[in-house]
Structures are given as C-alpha cells and as structure tokens.
Amino acid sequence: MLILGIESSCDETAIAIVRDGQEVLSNQVSSQVKLHARYGGIVPEIASRKHVETIHLLLEDSLKEAQISPQAIDAIAVTNGPGLQGGLLVGITTAQTLAWLWDKPLIDINHLEGHIHACFLAHPEIDFPLLVLLVSGGHTELIMMTDHGQYKVLARTRDDAIGEAFDKVARLLDLPYPGGPQIDKLAKLGNPQAFNLPIAMKNKPDFSFSGLKTAMLYTIRDLQESNQPLPVEDLCASFQEVAIESVVFKAINYARKNKIQQIAVSGGVSANSLLRSKMMQRSEKHGIKCFIPPLNLCTDNAAMIAASAYFKWQKMPRDSFDNLKVYPRYPLDR
Ligand code: KG4
Ligand code: ZN
Numbered sequence: 001m002l003i004l005g006i007e008s009s010c011d012e013t014a015i016a017i018v019r020d021g022q023e024v025l026s027n028q029v030s031s032q033v034k035l036h037a038r039y040g041g042i043v044p045e046i047a048s049r050k051h052v053e054t055i056h057l058l059l060e061d062s063l064k065e066a067q068i069s070p071q072a073i074d075a076i077a078v079t080n081g082p083g084l085q086g087g088l089l090v091g092i093t094t095a096q097t098l099a100w101l102w103d104k105p106l107i108d109i110n111h112l113e114g115h116i117h118a119c120f121l122a123h124p125e126i127d128f129p130l131l132v133l134l135v136s137g138g139h140t141e142l143i144m145m146t147d148h149g150q151y152k153v154l155a156r157t158r159d160d161a162i163g164e165a166f167d168k169v170a171r172l173l174d175l176p177y178p179g180g181p182q183i184d185k186l187a188k189l190g191n192p193q194a195f196n197l198p199i200a201m202k203n204k205p206d207f208s209f210s211g212l213k214t215a216m217l218y219t220i221r222d223l224q225e226s227n228q229p230l231p232v233e234d235l236c237a238s239f240q241e242v243a244i245e246s247v248v249f250k251a252i253n254y255a256r257k258n259k260i261q262q263i264a265v266s267g268g269v270s271a272n273s274l275l276r277s278k279m280m281q282r283s284e285k286h287g288i289k290c291f292i293p294p295l296n297l298c299t300d301n302a303a304m305i306a307a308s309a310y311f312k313w314q315k316m317p318r319d320s321f322d323n324l325k326v327y328p329r330y331p332l333d334r
Helices: 033-037 044-066 085-102 111-122 162-172 179-187 210-225 232-257 273-285 303-315
Strands: 002-007 012-019 023-031 075-081 106-110 130-135 140-147 150-156 262-266 289-291
Touching: 002 085, 002 111, 002 303, 012 044, 012 303, 023 044, 033 044, 044 085, 075 085, 075 111, 075 303, 085 106, 106 111, 106 303, 111 130, 111 140, 111 262, 111 303, 130 232, 140 232, 150 232, 162 179, 162 210, 162 232, 179 232, 179 273, 210 232, 232 262, 232 273, 262 273, 273 289
Parallel strands: 002 075, 075 106, 130 262, 262 289
Antiparallel strands: 002 012, 012 023, 130 140, 140 150
C-alpha cells in the first residue's frame, strides 16, 4: 500500500511517500527555521503563509523523488493535530483537495502517533509491549503502547516540554533559534558538573522543567551581575545533563520496575546526542532493547505520518474525508 503523507503542524512543511509503512520512497522536508530565527521563535501567521507557498512544490518534488504517478498512490495521510491551527489547516486542505482530485481515501493522523511510528520505520523488529519516551518541542510523555493505536499515557510534563526548555534556555544565552541543537553542540565543549542544577519531581511519575529553567535564569543573572564572562559551554553542558538525565532516569526506572523489555525514544529532542547515548548505554546495562530513529526521522517529517497511517488503516480502514477537523490540542489517548 502506497501512502502519501503530509505534515505541516509546526515549522516544517513535509510530504513523503511510504510503501507498507516501511519503505520510504520519498521524504521531502522544507524547514522554516531561517524564517523564524530572527524572531527567536515560531510566528504562527508567518508559518502558515510559508506552508501555503511551499506545499505544492514539495508535492511535485516528492512524486518526482519516488518516481511514481498520483494514480499509484493508495491513500493520503495528513496530520490533523496537535499543532498550530493555521499550519494544520493548510495540511488538511491540501490533503482533502488531493483526495478529492485523485479519488483516494484520506487518513487523519495524530502528530504524536507519527513521531512514535518513526521508530517503527527505522526498526521494524520492534515488538509490544513498548515503552515510548516522547520528547519534542510541545510534549514530554512516557507512554505504554500495547499495539498500534493502543496508547496509555503514563506521565506527562506539568509545565514546559523538554524541547521548549532547551529553546527557552538557549534564548537566555542569546543562542539562535531553535536552541536544542545549539545547546547540544556547545555542551560537547563544556563541563556538565560546572553548575549544580535541580532535577524536578525525581520520585514522581510526571515531568517538570520550569524549575530548571528558572534555576538557569538566576544562575545566568548572577554571573552577569558579577560582570564575569558567561561560561556558555559549561552552562549548556550543565543544563543538558540535568534535563536529559531527568527523562532517561524516569524511562529506565519505569521499564525496570514493570519489566518492560523494549523502549522507543521519539520526537525532535531524540536527536539530542546525550539523550541518545545515555538511553543506549543505560538500556544495555539493564538488558532492555532501546530503539531511536535516525536523525532525519527524529524531527518533523511526513514519512512518519505515512507510516503511521499504514498501521491505522490496517486496524481500522476509515475514510475521514467528510469529518476531518484540526485539533491544535490532541492528546494521544483521547
Ligand atoms: O518534534 P519536533 O521537530 O517538533 C515538535 O513536534 O515539537 O521537535 C522540535 C524540538 C525543538 O524544541 C528543538 O529545539 C528540539 O526539538 N531539538 C533538540 C535537538 N534537535 C531538535 N533538542 C535538543 N537537542 C537536539 N539535538
Ligand atoms: Zn514533532
């Protein structure tokens, strides 16, 4: 089954074509990062306008890269939440138009479910039950997955998402947007023990990052007031160590206590080099298999949406053409 996936929930416009939830024939992504960088964050109105300008070009490129004609496509899949309303509307309008024009069924996909299926694209051998650590710009969740489409959210963040914390701390340090990759890069040059920062809610199931963010704010302010040059690398390394350790600790702890043998890590922050190495090392130590997608499938893309749609269609063939709505807030276990 050939599925054309569309993703436009945030600041990436993406169109991909995937066969049987497994074989990526094309994966076109156009990032708006440079456009938003000057504002220090995503401007929703600019994002939706750029999606409109870009999406049809990506469609052409994606069909060309896959070397297939529209007739060969079996279904169209599109992200309908969570995300920015304007961007989501561009995606679903494009999807509905193509579904009508080419007479294909339309499959709506939760963006978070897409991130999870990026792991299956890269690692078809994954089995259930699976513990998923979902870490992105908008979400930090620990999820128990017992089958495709069967999710139980075990823990979520009480305040900021981990990616949001990376981006906000980067802003405090005057680093360009998006801050996550910048902190990751600079942290490699710093000492992770240079500053003593708190791990919030270590013995509770949920996550929290606002205390860590405030601790960074005060640490940076104190350094500035004492007229010392900012040790940016050490600050990045210390912050990253605590932020990453807090999610690694909870995921591994839960898996060990509940004898879960497999963990998948997904979402934009799963591109973080420290998270990747800590998860692999800690899992191996405890005899747990850990699956993390390659970097190009960690951040937003449409291959994960097409893959997710394949599994959804196998379980529940349902054309969402008539009742497709966007959900800016869209919990996975709704
Ligand atoms: O999944 P994603 O592309 O979009 C959402 O669904 O939110 O995640 C974007 C987030 C941003 O906060 C970005 O700073 C973070 O992922 N990110 C990283 C890294 N690469 C992307 N955070 C830490 N280290 C990275 N290498
Ligand atoms: Zn995402």
